[in-house]
Amino acid sequence: MHRFLPYAWFGGRCVPFAEATLSVATHALHYGTGAFGGMRALPNPQDPGEILLFRADRHAKRLSQSARLLLTDLPASTVLEAVEAFLKANQPSCPIYLRPFVYTSDLGIAPRLHDIETDFLIYGLELGDYLSPEGVSCRISSWTRQEDRSLPLRGKISGAYITSSLAKTEAVKSGFDEALLLNSRGKVSEASGMNLFIVRDGVLYTPGVDQDILEGITRGSVIELARHMGYTVVERPIDKSELFVAEEVFLTGTAAKVTPVRRVECTDLSSDRPVMNALRERITAITEGRDPNFGHWVTRIRIK
Numbered sequence: 001m002h003r004f005l006p007y008a009w010f011g012g013r014c015v016p017f018a019e020a021t022l023s024v025a026t027h028a029l030h031y032g033t034g035a036f037g038g039m040r041a042l043p044n045p046q047d048p049g050e051i052l053l054f055r056a057d058r059h060a061k062r063l064s065q066s067a068r069l070l071l072t073d074l075p076a077s078t079v080l081e082a083v084e085a086f087l088k089a090n091q092p093s094c095p096i097y098l099r100p101f102v103y104t105s106d107l108g109i110a111p112r113l114h115d116i117e118t119d120f121l122i123y124g125l126e127l128g129d130y131l132s133p134e135g136v137s138c139r140i141s142s143w144t145r146q147e148d149r150s151l152p153l154r155g156k157i158s159g160a161y162i163t164s165s166l167a168k169t170e171a172v173k174s175g176f177d178e179a180l181l182l183n184s185r186g187k188v189s190e191a192s193g194m195n196l197f198i199v200r201d202g203v204l205y206t207p208g209v210d211q212d213i214l215e216g217i218t219r220g221s222v223i224e225l226a227r228h229m230g231y232t233v234v235e236r237p238i239d240k241s242e243l244f245v246a247e248e249v250f251l252t253g254t255a256a257k258v259t260p261v262r263r264v265e266c267t268d269l270s271s272d273r274p275v276m277n278a279l280r281e282r283i284t285a286i287t288e289g290r291d292p293n294f295g296h297w298v299t300r301i302r303i304k
């Protein structure tokens with residue numbers, strides 16, 4: 001059972017979590033006409049009265065962009081102000097995951113995005129490791145990643161997560177930890193809620209933004225960080241068979257952080273992962289506010 005934070009942002013203010021409830025007739029519940037974000041925050045290990053948020057500006061911008069794709073207006077500044085009020089109300093004392101959500105809040109039927117009320121909420125929960133940091137086994141899903149011509153993949157549109165749910169459950173029920181989805185062109189796209197990188201001959205490769213991926217904020221950060229650390233990073237289509245011959249395969253996401261893949265289908269991958277280890281170590285230092293070179297990736301919010 002998740003441990004939810006005591007207050008939610010709901011209807012424009014902080015209310016006790018249990019009071020933040022919606023009607024059974026809420027439009028978004030039926031049609032998936034919402035978009036969410038996902039941010040991690042942790043108390044500064046050197047100063048617990050301060051909360052560190054990783055790339056808060058990027059997350060707020062992506063949510064604002066997702067809202068725009070749902071034809072509603074949610075400025076990034078509104079998201080950031082609500083996040084700050086939410087953190088001050090909750091006073092978290094351990095690492096948390098924040099879930100902001102913009103959605104069609106009208107009651108009633110007819111799938112649409114026009115002439116409809118929308119609202120914005122945030123709730124949070126305590127979150128440790130979403131996937132095992134030791135590595136995960138992955139199945140190549142029988143479900144295909146959606147295409148951008150069917151729905152806007154640049155937003156985290158809630159309705160899109162039916163495919164992630166089907167793929168994840170198929171993988172888990174068949175004995176794997178996670179699913180890798182191919183796109184409609186048969187190229188590797190991403191996992192159920194993470195982007196993917198492979199390492200071949202010391203070079204990092206990741207599917208480009210034209211491969212029906214979510215433009216992950218961790219992905220973008222890993223690309224920038226890896227280049228800063230002297231690695232070559234190439235964004236290009238990745239074939240399925242490359243997963244079996246890569247020196248390293250790893251997943252990136254806010255919840256999953258940087259997680260190694262230890263097996264793909266029936267092929268075990270090497271447990272020697274110098275590139276992933278170096279990147280993971282550095283990104284952990286950044287999120288904990290210990291890396292002055294990347295201090296601008298961390299928003300500091302004083303809660304006490």
Ligand code: PMP
Binds near residue numbers: 191192213255
């Ligand atoms: N792909 C999907 C489908 C996701 O839901 C997520 C998680 N937000 C990601 C990739 C990783 O994105 P980020 O690094 O921004 O969390």
